[in-house]
Amino acid sequence: MLFSRSLFMNLSLPDSTNSSDATNVTDVTRVTFSPYYQHSLAMAASYILAYLFIFLLCMVGNGLVCLIVLRNRRMRTVTNLFILNLAISDLLVGVFCIPTTLVDNLITGWPFTNAVCKMSGLVQGMSVSASVFTLVAIAVDRYRCIVYPFKPKLTLLVAKVTIGLIWVLAALIMCPSAMMLIVEQEEGHYMVDSEDRNHTYPLYYCYETWPKPEMRKIYTTVLFAHIYLIPLTLITLMYCRIGAKLYTTAGLSTDAHPNTVPSGDPPGRAHISPKKIKVIKMLIVVALLFMLSWLPLWTLMLLIDYARPEGAQLDLLTSYVYPFAHWLAFSNSSVNPIIYGYFNENFKRGFQAAFCHMLIKLKSPSANNLKYHGLCLVYIVGVIEARHRFLNIVVVIHQGNI
Known part of the structure; x- marks a missing residue:
C-alpha cells in the first residue's frame, strides 16, 4: 500500500524487525520471532481511540x-458539486x-489477502x-468567481466532467503502486502469540516489489510532486x-463611500469588512491545514526512501x-466538512435541519414528535428572520450614508 507502514518493512528485513520492543525479538538458528501485537495494551488503546475519533468525525461530517x-x-451548484466530491473522497x-x-x-505483518x-x-x-x-478544483472555482467575476462561470456539466477527470487521473497515478503491491511470506520470520508462546504464525508483508530501489524513489518523488507539492503551490497562489x-x-469600496471608514482609521486607508476578513482567514486556514496535515507523512516517506534508516531508527x-503521521494526514479528511460546510450558511442550515430531524426520530410518541417539529420550525424560522432583519438594518444604514 502506498501509505501503509508495512510497505517499509522490506527495507529492514531480515536484519531487523518492525517490533516496537526489541527485547521481544529472539534469533534462534536464523529463525526470528516477533510479537503478534506491536504495542502494549495502553498504547494500542490510545491508537484505537485516536483513530476512532477521526473515523467517526469523518463518516458523520462527510455523510x-x-x-x-x-x-x-x-x-x-458547481461549488457544492466539488464539495460533494470532496466529501465522497x-x-x-x-x-x-x-x-x-x-x-x-x-499488529506485526499484513493480516489480509493479496487481493x-x-x-x-x-x-x-x-x-x-x-x-x-x-481541493485544487475548489480553489480554481473560487479563484474564477472572485478574481474574474465577469467571466463565464463554470457550468454543472463542466464540473461533472472535471470530477470525472479527477478520478481518472487519480486512478492513473496510482496504477503503478497497485501493480507492484504483493503479499509475501517472510522466510524464517514468525509471529508469537502473547498468551500462548508455543503458538506461532507465519509472517506476511504487503509491500511494493520494485525491480530497482531507484524506481521506488522516482515514483515516490513523482507522487510527492503531484499529490502534495504542486497542488499546495497552486492552492497557495490562488488563495x-x-x-x-x-x-x-x-x-475601492471605502474610496467610494468615505463616510464608512471607522474613526480610528486614517483617511485613505482601505477598510476591510469583518466578513471579508473571515473569508481571507478561512482561505489561509484551508491552505495551511492541508500543508501541515500531510507534511509529516510525506516527510517520513521521503526520509525512508532516500535516507534508508535501519535498526532502532x-x-x-x-x-x-x-x-501519528497517518492520524494527522487522515484528520484532514475529518475537518474538511467543518471548513467547507460549517462556514457556509446553506450547509449550516442543513446541519441544523439534520440535527432537528435526528431529535424527532429519537422521540417515539406522536406528541413529542409534534413538539420537536414545532421547536425545529420555530428555530429555523427564527434564524431566517434574524438574518432578514440584519440585512434590512444594513440596507437602511447604507441608504443613510448615500
Missing part, C-alpha cells in the same frame, strides 16, 4: 455533507484508509489523490490572489512516528 447536497436540488479515506492503517499499525492488499492500496491512493485534486483581490475591492519511525 451529512453528501446528504444535504443530494436531497436539496438548490444546493446542486474523504468518505473513502475513512472507509478504506483509517481501519486498515490502524490494524497495520497495531485486499492490491485493492486497499489502490482505493486508498485514489481517494487521497481525488481529495487533493478536488493569495483571492486575498489580494478582496483587499483591493474593500479599498527504522523501528522508532514505523512504530510511533508513522501512526
